[in-house]
Amino acid sequence: MRKIDVNHLKIYIVIELVVVSILCYILHFAFEKSGNSIALASLVNVNESVWEHLKLPTTSFILFALATYIVNRKIENYNVALCIKIIMCMILIPLIYYCFKMLGYENRLVNVASLYISVIIAEIYEYYIITRGVLDKKYNSTAIIIILIIQILFVIFTFHPLKLDIFRDSRYNSYGIIKNKEEL
Numbered sequence: 018m019r020k021i022d023v024n025h026l027k028i029y030i031v032i033e034l035v036v037v038s039i040l041c042y043i044l045h046f047a048f049e050k051s052g053n054s055i056a057l058a059s060l061v062n063v064n065e066s067v068w069e070h071l072k073l074p075t076t077s078f079i080l081f082a083l084a085t086y087i088v089n090r091k092i093e094n095y096n097v098a099l100c101i102k103i104i105m106c107m108i109l110i111p112l113i114y115y116c117f118k119m120l121g122y123e124n125r126l127v128n129v130a131s132l133y134i135s136v137i138i139a140e141i142y143e144y145y146i147i148t149r150g151v152l153d154k155k156y157n158s159t160a161i162i163i164i165l166i167i168q169i170l171f172v173i174f175t176f177h178p179l180k181l182d183i184f185r186d187s188r189y190n191s192y193g194i195i196k197n198k199e200e201l
Contacts, residue, residue: 034140040077059172063194064186074106098146100160102139109135
């Protein structure tokens, strides 16, 4: 791992923000456009529930991290930053969404805003984590394990969602993969 120049890091984070935002948009429609591909189901939203939308920034962050690793731009504390960004989005998206819902604002703009506000806050926090100094290697290993656990939870709850509001598709009032939307 190598230390990255602060100015380069700022540019990197802005690029990541743009790429992740575009990926979130593209991934939002990927399941339906793929003909409901089960291979994609664990990575992208399969319905319009809040839970399923947590996959969008998670998958986008992971794809960007893989691209970063492939081009050999290893950054100190990046695994920890990635893990924290994912967890922050998993907390902030429902928090923002349900706060607005409680205030009576439930529309697509609020849904999209909760996603992008969460991603922006997570990116700002990434800058802090990366610039704070080198963390012990055990934190990077732990971060990878946590990310894997989150991915496993996405798989489990995609195919076996709990009957809680966070898992409920607001459009069709159903849970999990909707097999035949015409019947609803």
